[in-house]
Amino acid sequence: MGQCRGFDWNPLAASRHSPLAGGELARRRSGKRPAGTMNPTFDADLTPHNTFGVAARAGCLAEIRETGDLEQALELADSRGMPLLLLGGGSNVLFAGDFPGMVLLMRNRGVEIDRESGRVRAAAGENWHELVKTCLDNGLHGLENLALIPGSAGAAPVQNIGAYGVELESFFIELELFDCDGGIRRAMGREECGFSYRDSALKQPRQRPRVVCSLTLQLQSDPAPNPRYPALAEELAESAATPREVFETVCRIRRRKLPDPAVLGNAGSFFKNPMISRGEFDRLRARGDPPPFHPAGEGVKIPAGWLLEQCGYKGFRQGAAGVFERHALILVNHGGASGGGLRQLALAMGDRVFAEFGIRLEPEVRIIGGDEPMRPRRES
Numbered sequence: 001m002g003q004c005r006g007f008d009w010n011p012l013a014a015s016r017h018s019p020l021a022g023g024e025l026a027r028r029r030s031g032k033r034p035a036g037t038m039n040p041t042f043d044a045d046l047t048p049h050n051t052f053g054v055a056a057r058a059g060c061l062a063e064i065r066e067t068g069d070l071e072q073a074l075e076l077a078d079s080r081g082m083p084l085l086l087l088g089g090g091s092n093v094l095f096a097g098d099f100p101g102m103v104l105l106m107r108n109r110g111v112e113i114d115r116e117s118g119r120v121r122a123a124a125g126e127n128w129h130e131l132v133k134t135c136l137d138n139g140l141h142g143l144e145n146l147a148l149i150p151g152s153a154g155a156a157p158v159q160n161i162g163a164y165g166v167e168l169e170s171f172f173i174e175l176e177l178f179d180c181d182g183g184i185r186r187a188m189g190r191e192e193c194g195f196s197y198r199d200s201a202l203k204q205p206r207q208r209p210r211v212v213c214s215l216t217l218q219l220q221s222d223p224a225p226n227p228r229y230p231a232l233a234e235e236l237a238e239s240a241a242t243p244r245e246v247f248e249t250v251c252r253i254r255r256r257k258l259p260d261p262a263v264l265g266n267a268g269s270f271f272k273n274p275m276i277s278r279g280e281f282d283r284l285r286a287r288g289d290p291p292p293f294h295p296a297g298e299g300v301k302i303p304a305g306w307l308l309e310q311c312g313y314k315g316f317r318q319g320a321a322g323v324f325e326r327h328a329l330i331l332v333n334h335g336g337a338s339g340g341g342l343r344q345l346a347l348a349m350g351d352r353v354f355a356e357f358g359i360r361l362e363p364e365v366r367i368i369g370g371d372e373p374m375r376p377r378r379e380s
Contacts (some may be wrong), residue, residue, distance in 0.1 A: 038062050038069035040076060040102075049090045049105065051150060052331075053265035054339040056095035056369070058085075060102040065125075070104070070211065074180055077102045084180060085368065086209045088124070088152030092159060092267055096343040097369025104211065106154050113138050119173065121216045124154025128161070136247055140219035142171050144247040145226055148254045150261065150268060154212040158202040159364075160195045164250055165229035168217075169195040175215040180208035197301075198272050198364050230292075259324055265333030266324065270346060271304040271361040284357065304353075304361055305329035311352045321345045343370050 044061030047053060059082055062073040077084055083101035087093065110123040111134060118140055122131050131153050132143045145166035155161075157175055161168050174189045188210075194201040202210060227233055227241040227249075235249050259266050276284070281293065281300040291306045308314070308328035315325040320337035322345075324330040331342055350361045 037066070038064070038072045040073070044103065046090075046095055046099070046103065049087060049103070050093055050095055051089070051091045051261035051265060051267055052094055052333050052337075052339065052342065053261070054095055054333060054337060054342065056339060057098045058103040059100045061105065062102055063105045063107045064211075065107045065109075070178060071183075073102060073104060074183070083207070084209055086211055088155040089127070089150060091150035091261070092155065092364070093366045093368060094267060094339050094342055094346075095368050096339040099368055104209075106152060106211070108213070110214075113140065115139060115221065118219045118221055119216060120219055121214055122153040123214050124152060124212045126153040128153050128156055132247070135219055136243060139221055141221070141223050141225070141243045142166075142219045143217075144243050145229070145232070145250055147247050147250045153215060157193060157195075157212065157215055158200055159198055160200050162198065164226075164232050164253075166226055167195075169193075171217040171219060173216040173218050176213045177202075178211040178213055180211060181206075185213070197275070197296075257327055258330065259332060264324075265335075265337070266330050267365045269304075269329045270331045270363060270365050271308075271329060271350070272364045273301050273304050274307075274359050274361060275299050275301050276359060280359070302359075303329075307353045307357055307359060307361070308349060311349070311356055313349055313352075318345050318348075323349075339368075340370065343367060 041061040042059065044058045046056040046058055046061075049061075050056070060076070060080075062069065062076070064070050064073065074084075076082075085099055085101060085103045087103050087105050106125045108123040108125040111126060111131065112121045113135070114120075115138060120131075120135055120140060128146075128151050129148050132147050135141075135143055143166075145164040146161060146168065149156075149161050149163060151159075151161075156168050157172060169190070172190050172193070172195070174187050175193070176185065177188050178185050188202075192201065202212065223243050225241045225243050225246045227236045227246055231253055232246065232249060235253065236245065239245050258268065261267075275296055277299050281302070284291065284302075291302045294301045305328045308323070313323045314328040316323045317334065319341060320334045321341040322332050322334055322337075324332050331346060333342065346363065353359055353361050
């Protein structure tokens with residue numbers, strides 16, 4: 001390995017350098033389970049665990065740092081009949097109400113980098129942006145366009161994160177997961193993950209989650225920057241566009257356009273960019289002031305932010321719940337907004353876009369709680 005920070009997650013590494021070695025492998029063969037140190041918190045406050053900063057509570061909160069922690073947490077949840085919710089950085093979730101079950105917070109750490117092969121393995125609890133920076137600092141390239149995306153490494157394949165013309169899927173090799181249904185640890189490859197736009201098989205609702213423990217990515221040592229996305233191309237027009245410059249430019253654009261969750265509560269883009277047919281796009285363009293677009297297979301992808309801006313939502317405010325003044329796609333908590341209030345605002349925004357354009361917006365953010373489905377309530 002070119003660089004290695006030892007894993008805290010027992011199923012991945014029993015030493016700093018070997019994926020499965022020594023005592024952990026012996027424990028697997030003997031069937032003995034490692035003792036966990038999990039300290040559950042009951043009636044837990046979820047405010048510090050979601051980037052919207054909305055108040056919500058969980059029946060129980062368990063921080064998962066090693067194998068035994070997860071096994072102890074599952075035993076406790078089973079004994080009390082608690083549903084499970086997996087949470088990483090809390091940057092892609094809106095708590096529209098309390099969660100009655102157990103929240104599993106992934107806090108395992110570790111990064112292994114092999115410069116020769118270009119492979120990188122990261123524990124699920126690693127911060128995504130720091131992982132991108134670590135790879136770049138070690139001469140491995142490809143992830144620069146995904147810089148400054150909030151959240152954990154374990155959440156990246158669930159969402160198939162993407163930005164500025166690049167998606168995680170392009171670099172993905174496999175992940176290791178723990179299936180809470182059968183207590184089985186196994187690998188999951190690209191095909192089984194079923195990646196699509198901001199989606200994967202891991203994102204589909206299940207009674208008991210599949211816990212991502214680590215992911216393995218294939219990067220490249222030869223610089224091959226991707227500055228073709230229009231916003232990047234514009235800013236890098238006079239530059240040679242090295243991977244470092246792409247990384248710094250992406251960070252600069254994101255800081256300029258997007259609010260810092262530490263200052264103004266938000267979860268980034270709230271809605272996915274809708275895919276429409278070319279016939280729908282032609283009708284939309286015939287209305288005048290055509291939207292920006294990107295060809296996508298047999299259809300067209302248009303920015304949800306543009307649709308919302310046409311409806312007057314940029315800078316809109318409804319009490320403490322509002323929309324960012326510089327980007328209509330980002331819902332914000334001005335301080336004291338409830339998750340239910342933000343959800344109602346999102347519903348109203350989706351309704352308005354559907355009434356105006358006949359296009360349905362689908363949330364990118366996961367909604368926990370609330371009674372109504374997050375879809376336009378008017379039917380065509």
